[in-house]
Amino acid sequence: MLDTGCSVQGEQGDIPKEHPVLKSEKEVLEKVKLEQYQQIASARDLTDEEFSSLKEAHDTPPSERYAMGKYRLMAVYNICDTTVVTAQWVADYDNEHEKKVYRDLCVLSTSKMQDGLNYIHRMEQLSLSYSIENTFEARIPHKLDDSQYIKLKYAVDILAACGFSGPFSNDTVTAQTLNDNVNQYWELTKDKMQHTCTTLGLKMPMPKKWVFKCQLGFLNMVLHSVLGMKIGSVNTRRKMYHLKHHPKV
Numbered sequence: 001m002l003d004t005g006c007s008v009q010g011e012q013g014d015i016p017k018e019h020p021v022l023k024s025e026k027e028v029l030e031k032v033k034l035e036q037y038q039q040i041a042s043a044r045d046l047t048d049e050e051f052s053s054l055k056e057a058h059d060t061p062p063s064e065r066y067a068m069g070k071y072r073l074m075a076v077y078n079i080c081d082t083t084v085v086t087a088q089w090v091a092d093y094d095n096e097h098e099k100k101v102y103r104d105l106c107v108l109s110t111s112k113m114q115d116g117l118n119y120i121h122r123m124e125q126l127s128l129s130y131s132i133e134n135t136f137e138a139r140i141p142h143k144l145d146d147s148q149y150i151k152l153k154y155a156v157d158i159l160a161a162c163g164f165s166g167p168f169s170n171d172t173v174t175a176q177t178l179n180d181n182v183n184q185y186w187e188l189t190k191d192k193m194q195h196t197c198t199t200l201g202l203k204m205p206m207p208k209k210w211v212f213k214c215q216l217g218f219l220n221m222v223l224h225s226v227l228g229m230k231i232g233s234v235n236t237r238r239k240m241y242h243l244k245h246h247p248k249v
Contacts (some may be wrong), residue, residue, distance in 0.1 A: 003192055032079055036066075037090040038109050043067040069094075079100060088093050102227040104152055105107045105167055110229075113166045117156050155226040161185035162242055170232060172242045182215050193218070200225050 043066040046054070051071045054064055068086040076099050079085065092098070108116040124147060128133060159166070162181045163173040173181070189196075190210075197204045202225060220230040224246065234240040 014045070033091070037087040037094070039063075039066045039152070040070050040090045040094070041085050041087040043070045046071045058166065061174070098228075101226075104148070104155075105227060108152070108167050110158070113156055113159065117149065117152055120152060124149050150199060151226050154200070154222050157189075158223055159243075162231060164231075167229060167243070172240045175233075175239050175241065177196070178216075178241050179212050180230070182212060182219065185219075186210070186215050196222060 039062075042075060043063065046067050052067055054060055057064075060068070072081075073090065073094055074082070074085060077093065093102075102141055107120060110116060111119075155167075161184070162178060164171050196202075200222065202221060205214070205221070206220055215229065220232075223229050223231065229243055229245045231241055232244040234242055
């Protein structure tokens with residue numbers, strides 16, 4: 001089919017991004033979200049018994065639903081101090097990606113990094129065996145896009161190869177050591193880059209030449225996607241490198 005250069009009028013795709021209607025809709029949605037965050041933060045604190053009772057209730061008023069949301073959010077992040085739960089905190093951390101990153105960091109930091117990874121692997125294998133034995137369908141954890149182990153392994157392998165003992169280690173490595181480590185790791189994994197990007201849902205970078213800066217940039221993209229962290233220079237002199245956490249991922 002030839003492209004005549006014509007466009008169909010009236011399609012939403014033809015509306016400019018800065019169109020007043022779209023801008024107004026965006027502002028309304030943002031306002032609704034902010035109100036929800038504030039409602040959760042301001043909700044009353046529930047005891048375990050109160051939460052269990054509300055879960056069994058058939059008709060829960062909005063105020064109690066916000067209180068349940070606050071309870072669940074605090075439980076996810078193991079928070080006891082309710083003053084932490086501000087509207088801004090809820091906005092930053094009440095999303096599935098932040099919860100996943102927190103969960104993964106907890107797994108890797110409770111013991112040696114490799115032990116945590118092995119634990120996840122065993123749990124997925126047990127879950128898979130149980131599903132097969134009981135002929136359960138779907139959500140089979142050996143699927144790449146569902147496997148917590150596969151994604152964590154990408155990050156663990158990068159951290160270990162670059163000289164870091166864990167996600168919260170205070171290790172520092174020299175620029176030359178990091179360069180050598182990255183080059184060595186790169187030779188072993190460069191053919192699997194597309195595979196990694198597909199699994200993590202990342203766009204494959206296409207630099208003209210894979211110099212150290214580009215290599216480290218790709219590894220940081222993986223680390224940030226999985227664990228919300230990057231390998232960065234200690235200062236502007238770029239002679240020493242350490243791990244930097246980015247809480248809002």
